[in-house]
Amino acid sequence: MLLNSYDSWSPLREVVLGSADNYTSHERELSFDLFFHDETPYSRIYYPRHATRGADDTKKRSPIKQRYVEELREDVEQMAEIFTQLNITVHRPLPLDAATGEIRTPVFDATVIPPLNVRDNSIVFGDEIIETPPLVRSRYFETQFLKPVYAEYFRRGARWTVMPRPLMTDASFDLSYVADAAKPGSLIEQVTDPQPSPYDTGFEMMIDGAQCLRLGRDVFVNVSNANHALGFDWLERHLAGRFRVHRLHRLADSHIDSSVLALRPGLLLVRSTDVAEKLPKALRRWDMIFPPEPQDNNFPDYDDDDLVLTSRYIDLNVLSLSPDTVMVNAACPELIQTLEKRGFTVVPVRHRHRRLFGGGLHCFTLDTVREGSAPEDYLED
């Protein structure tokens, strides 16, 4: 079918599902610590994550226990089977080959991670795939693994665009969000000591697809720093005449798909009333479902050397299969019951280690064909 996806609720007919093959480690360096910093308070309280660094380790490999990688693969492949049983066509990226070494650019080298959270480095606006400028260095070439899928949609007539690529020197990153959040005495660690580079060119455009909420003709984009603001400007200019692009201000550090999701026109799934109050008036008019507070026993216990990369709200990261059917993590019964009480059909999916790999069911997927999805105006005038 032709690429066609303007919203997150129309009946899902085709989807890209990420791959967990060979996810062996995380690589902590400035861009990684910036990207995952919102969860530091949880990590420091529940899982001491950021060990105090020595002066020399500006880059630190953090191995992932093989059992967790294998269980992640089991969960992802089971999700693929569920899509197939539901007659939803599943496209998969090229799996990361174990022999793939580090990548090197004129500015940095980094370890490649698998194309698991495919929601992040691409956005689908109607009949256009846009590859976004990554926030994390190890993800710089992640959309390369999606080339066969995107090329096939292009052959079928889709538009295919790549946003300007950043150099990603340390000076490229706007640290203001972390600095503002790390008030004296807070648990959030400062991300400091950016190193000078001959390629410094000031703040650069960096933004992820998971910062966007697509509502037909209207797109809401979370902007938390100068990098995102440049990405917002590019999207606004590029989409002018086709979409109305609205700015959300610091709803989260970057991704908002465990803060707010649209389940159908007029109905949002929202993390908390605090998040709801930050939404623009047009969205505050919509009905909202607030899930129960996550329970610690919804999550496996991890060791202190396991990097916990998400908040406890990660299971809000659901995937709508239609305006009344939602894929939810089977380990979150409270959310399942809440949605069922609101008349939704829930498809439970096992995803055990969502906190270790930085994403849930919505993160793992990119909805490429939604039947009847169109650039409708869902916002009251």
Ligand SMILES: NC(=[NH2+])NCCC[C@H](N)C(=O)O
């Ligand atoms: N598309 C994604 N990878 N989104 C994941 C967002 C997770 C969010 N930072 C949290 O910890 O709850």
